[in-house]
Amino acid sequence: MRLAAGAGLSAAACLALALGQPVQAGATAVTPQATAVALQATAVAPQTKAVTSGPGKARTVPVRLIAVNDFHGNLEPPTGSGGRIVNEQGTTVDAGGAAYLATHIKALADANTVTVAAGDLIGATPLISAAYHDEPTVELLGKLGLDVSSVGNHEFDEGYRELLRIIGGGCHKTDGCTPAGRWRGAAYDYLGANVRFKKAPELPALAPFSVKKVNGVNVGFIGLVTKSTPSIVTAEGIRDLTFVDEIEAANRTSKALKLLGVKAQVVLVHEGDQVAPNQSPDACPVIIGAGSRIANGVSADVDMVVMGHSHQAYVCKTKDPAGADRYVTQGSSFGRVLTTLDFQVDTRTKDVVRSTVAADNHVVTRDVPADPEITTFVQTWKDRVAEVANRRIGSITADLTRTAAPSGETALGGVIADAQLEATRTGGNAEIALMNPGGVRADLTYAPDGVVTYGEAFTVQPFNNLMQVITLTGAQLDALLEQQYQVNRILQPSATLSYTVGSSAPVGSKVSDIKINGVPVTDTQSVRVAANNFLVGGGDGFSVFTQGTDVWSGPLDIDALVAYFGARSPVAPPAPNRITVIP
Known part of the structure; x- marks a missing residue:
């Protein structure tokens, strides 16, 4: 050299x-x-x-x-x-x-x-x-x-x-x-x-x-x-x-x-x-x-x-x-x-x-x-990928964006978490799903006709992460949700999970009233949690994920989203009511 x-x-x-x-x-x-x-x-x-x-x-x-x-x-x-x-x-x-x-x-x-x-x-x-x-x-x-x-x-x-x-x-x-x-x-x-x-x-x-x-x-x-x-x-x-x-x-x-x-x-x-x-x-x-x-x-x-x-x-x-x-x-x-x-x-x-x-x-x-x-x-590569990119996978009733509510929830993050839960229930027995906000890379806009293509969905989730399900205890789930306020990233919850956050409570004691399908979670119960392999590996500082046991691997995250649009279209923005914020 x-x-x-x-x-x-x-x-x-x-x-x-x-x-x-x-x-x-x-x-x-x-x-x-x-x-x-x-x-x-x-x-x-x-x-x-x-x-x-x-x-x-x-x-x-x-x-x-x-x-x-x-x-x-x-x-x-x-x-x-x-x-x-x-x-x-x-x-x-x-x-x-x-x-x-x-x-x-x-x-x-x-x-x-x-x-x-x-x-x-x-x-x-x-x-x-x-x-x-x-x-x-x-x-x-x-x-x-x-x-x-x-x-x-x-x-x-x-x-x-x-x-x-x-x-x-x-x-x-x-x-x-x-x-x-x-x-x-x-x-x-x-x-x-x-x-x-x-x-x-x-x-x-x-x-x-x-x-x-x-x-x-x-x-x-x-x-x-x-x-x-x-x-x-x-x-x-x-x-x-x-x-x-x-x-x-x-x-x-x-x-x-x-x-x-x-x-x-x-x-x-x-x-x-x-x-x-x-x-x-x-x-x-x-x-x-x-x-x-x-x-x-x-x-x-x-x-x-x-x-x-x-x-x-x-x-x-x-x-x-x-x-x-x-x-x-x-x-x-x-x-x-x-x-x-x-x-x-x-x-x-x-x-x-x-x-x-x-x-x-x-x-x-x-x-x-x-x-x-x-x-x-550029046009050469665009032509090569056009058949895949332009394939219709579903539709939306309004914009699905990454704009956060005061709780930290976003409409698009909620839809992705719901899609991941649906894709991991069979086989993985998932009860809840959590999505990292940094993995949502673009909005889905309604204009001009509400149609969602594969290319648009891929732009939203371009990582090809693997969906996995782990078992956490209720106490570990509480620690994981508390960890959000240490790493300053709010995980996007599926509709099956709800909890309350005290905005003035100290870090480490902010989360309470955790429920799955409306039923309170106890410290000792086992909870099957779906997330992508980036999070399961402790990504974004969420080290509690690495304490999970009985790991099950399922589809790619993009495939989960595509399947959800295929089954649920037209998809409407979910209400940001999964996390309740109190003083």
């Missing part, structure tokens, strides 16, 4: 040092384990790729980064609120869509550009991409010139092994090849410096860094994913992995890059903060959170931090540990915003001149010509 010239250390030696392993004098030999680290990184993603070159004789040379994050396979222009954003002038405009994204990237790119991303490019995607295990999205991003990306939590939606297939190529083990033929793999590098193997945590499960040569200088990119990933993806798919602290992993990898002579360093991290609503995409400051901890904590050798995960748009400056200014950015989601970072690299020191860094967020408006090649590409 080709790295920065004159570093004086082998790749294995640098990775060994980054991971705290021994290196012999002169860095001429390392432990066999460290060599395995280097080989693993090489096998997963190439470590260096020449992007472009320049004369290299000037004291400083310019570099431009174009960044995107949380694309989530939105090949077609996203609809509803997910397709609109507030621009720099404070006006809400339509934004996003692959063909428009391509036009904007071409307008922003120059000969000194590296295109980067901060994860969640795939996973939780519309049917046009998800039906083919997101190969269309990864191919599209290659066409758009993406060079390197961190992984996001959603890159693990189908498990680590499937992610390796997406990176390296080959047809899906169950569904085989798509109509496009054998999958060739990603044209860009996927990085995850803090993704390690549980049984050998010194071994990276993904390439930790990538070095790109641009305008004659090397720029190193460190990829990170939120360390909370195990709590927000299905446990089975990552059972062999551990996700170490982002700052620790970034600093070790930064040290390795520096030993290789790569001093211009950028962190791409799938973690971020929130901003106040309806802000300009260049707004700052953010609401301090997990993203700020990373932005302030990673090594002072890192020159800028590109973020994702929270679906916010911001351009901020923070202080690195040495007290110098450092830009931190994020570009919203769904391809609605592109971030540019322009800077000069000193050709003698090989480092970024921090005072030259300028960052900006650009809304991907739809008032530009759609790129013809990408338009054709």
